[in-house]
Amino acid sequence: MNSEDASQQPFSVCVYCASGPVDKWFLELAGEVGTEIGRRGWQLVSGGGNISMMGAVARAARATGARTxxxxxxxxxxxxxxxxEADELVVTDTLREREQIMEDRADAFIALPGGIGTLEEVFETWTAGYLGIHKKPVVLLDPQGHYDGLLNWLEEIQGRGFVSQRALDRLLIRTDVESALDACMP
Structure with a gap:
């Protein structure tokens, strides 16, 4: 893709979230995020699954006109x-290739509640931003305290010198959909 093509692409947000069974509330949260992405005229980049939160965010984004x-x-x-049903479905050979393409195709990242796969994606993207590999916002949307234990642990190890305040500042914590998407803008 040449730079002219890239400038014509809509703002792209990569959403990391659960692909396994979750309560209805989490599916609704994912749907709200997808709807807001579409309402803003943005593009969704996701893990390409059609189930659970991953499917809910993609369906809602498409329903409001977003390219997925x-x-x-x-x-x-x-x-x-x-x-x-994605406007573009990229099938990769490896998980690492998937993550690199998602990172390359996104202008910002939002992590919704999820499990170890979501955590792995967030930590890799967050670390890359902290190291200066990219300058894209990394947002953790946590309206119900799903990540409280993780955030408490990060503060604890920061106090012992394992994580810098500068690193913690690169992870933007938000508790509502609108402010999470607002935080995506550079």
């Missing part, structure tokens, strides 16, 4: 039921 890009490794195409 799903990025999924071959091994997960059937396990996570690939989002064949």
């Amino acid at each position: 890009v799903g990025v999924i490794p071959k091994v997960l195409v059937h396990l996570e039921i690939a989002d064949v």
Whole structure:
């Protein structure tokens, strides 16, 4: 893609979230995020699954006019039921390739409540930003305290010198959808 093509692309937000069973409330949260992405005229980049929160955010984004890009490794195409309704579905050979494409295609990142896969994606993206590999916002949307234990632990190890305040400042914590998406803007 040449720079002219890149300048014509809508602002893209990568959303990390659960792809496994979750309560209805979390599906509604994912839907709200997708709706707000579409309302703002942005593009969604996601993990390419059509189930759980990942599917909910993509369906809601499309329903409000957003272009959606799903990025999924071959091994997960059937396990996570690939989002064949995505405007663009990228199938990768590896998980690492998936994450690199998602990072490259996004202008900002939002992590919703999730499990170890979500945490791995957040930590990799957050670390890359802290190291200066990218300058893209990394937002943790946590309206119900899903990540409280993690955030308390990070503060604890910061006090012991394992995490700098500068690193902590790179992770933007928000508790509502609108302010989380507002924080995505550079």
